[in-house]
Structures are given as C-alpha cells and as structure tokens.
Amino acid sequence: MTLSDHSTIEALLSTVSKNHPKLAAMKRSIKVAVNSQLAEPRIVLHDGDEVALLPPVAGGWR
Numbered sequence: 001m002t003l004s005d006h007s008t009i010e011a012l013l014s015t016v017s018k019n020h021p022k023l024a025a026m027k028r029s030i031k032v033a034v035n036s037q038l039a040e041p042r043i044v045l046h047d048g049d050e051v052a053l054l055p056p057v058a059g060g061w062r
Helices: 008-017
Strands: 031-034 035-037 053-056
Touching: 008 031, 008 053
Parallel strands: none
Antiparallel strands: 031 035, 031 053
C-alpha cells in the first residue's frame, strides 16, 4: 500500500477501513504491529515498514 509521507497508523487504518468496509467495524479493536513490534496509532510510518493488522481474537479459558 502506498501512503503519503509522514502518514501515521491512524491514517493507514482510515484508508484500509474505506477500502474494506467490513474492517471499519473492528477498527477500534485492531492492534497494529510495525516491523514485528506493537505500535501506537500516532506512530509515523516510514518507507519499507512492514505493517501487520492484528484483529481481535476470541477464546480463552473455560
């Protein structure tokens, strides 16, 4: 995906939500990793960064 210079994770999530409306409902609960490290929404992305969107997961102990 190509973003403008100095784009943040927030901007990335907004763009992804527009292009994939089903993800918009999960936008607040999606965690984002940049270069294998969890990242805050205001982090600025750089050329070549690897971004992973981590959706909420159900499960746990019963």
